[in-house]
Amino acid sequence: MSADSGTQTTPQPAESSPDDHKKFSLGEDWAATIVGLVIFTLCLVGALTPEMIP
């Protein structure tokens, strides 16, 4: 279609599904959630204090 021909000038060696992305993105989603909650917990129990943060 016109959009394809008009917008993608770089030849691709192979077509790959962007859904490959899903695995990594979802892992990152959970990782960010866990890291955020762990940091929050450390702050609440007093293990991380404002003085420790530059």
Place this chain on the structure above:
Amino acid sequence: MTPPDSSPAPAAEKDTTVEVASPVPAAPAAEAPQTAAPSSTVRIGWAVGGLVMVVGLAWLVQFLVGWVPEATDGTGFGRVAKSIEYPVYAIVLGFAANALLSSLGLRDRMSAAFRTEFFIKVGLVLLGATIDFSIFVRAFGPAVVQACLLITAVFLFTWWLAGRLGIDDKLRALLATSLAVCGVSAAVAAAGAVQAKKEQLAFTATLVIVFAVPSIFLLPWLANVMGLTDAVTGAWIGGNIDTTAAVTAAGAVAGEGPLQIASIVKVTQNALLGVVAVLLTMFFAFKVGADASPGTPKKITDPAALKLLWGRFPKFVLGFLAASVVATILGQTMSPEVLEPRLDAAKDIQVWALTLAFVSIGLEFKVQSAKEAGWKPVVVFAAATVVNLVVGLALAAVLFGGFEM
């Protein structure tokens, strides 16, 4: 070593490259062990270098926020300097470092460390701790109504306009979803749902960033010029700017109140992404018919649809809500003398996480992808952004006009 693909995009393509890299057909067996090990070590080394760069720039941002107003006090720039918030320094420094690293040929090698999505999600979980859950409860209803109406209006307009310009259906779906829901994450989900090509995803993600960055500064300024309340400003920013990182940056520029409402509105939109992904998957499955893969849901009640719904649900929203609930409960049960310093620590780290994300926005941007965009999708994006701005402002004014912070 050099990847053949020259059109990567922020976050999106980087991940794809990670996933696609492993199944490359083996070269001569004798060479494989010699090239694989050092390559992986070198990659980790560059990623660590990139992380040092991101953290160093974030530290510089924190320094400039304090130093520039002091150094320019009493000069003509002094008043302006006091009003410059940390996202401005972070994004400007990110772009400057991007230009420097690109000119030295180092940007791509370090790019594994430029993780806007990860940093922003950590920051948003911590931001949840600063939001009283009662605000969330009161804002949730208007936020859902705004999200449903705005997503529908912007999606249908973008789909229609892209169709009129003859843009391929899969690219239409990516453009419409990214504009209507939440930028790059939505484009990734839509790409999976409609089986779009990798370069279509890369290109959509680039458009999202190109349009989001000016909005970070433009919307808070316009809201100030129009004299909008904190709640309306936040709802407008949260409903309009596509990518969550840019919403947070614009909210932070506008102030604490707008940031809280903007994050609630954006988190609500993020949560609706799964619904859009399921509907898109079913729509394209019906279009493709017999060629659809066996696991594709055909009805909204299919277990596969529910699985997809959960699969696409942004999990960081759960962390955001959990932090808000815990902080609100502790606010009722602990003495402020004990709780306040602890929440201050979480707030300080939240600012660091957001600063890392804003620096990464600039670092991730690729000029090459923008050049390859072509004019039609740019026209669609620009027109739909204007529709989003106007409809979003009207909805924010109606739904959040009487909202008390």
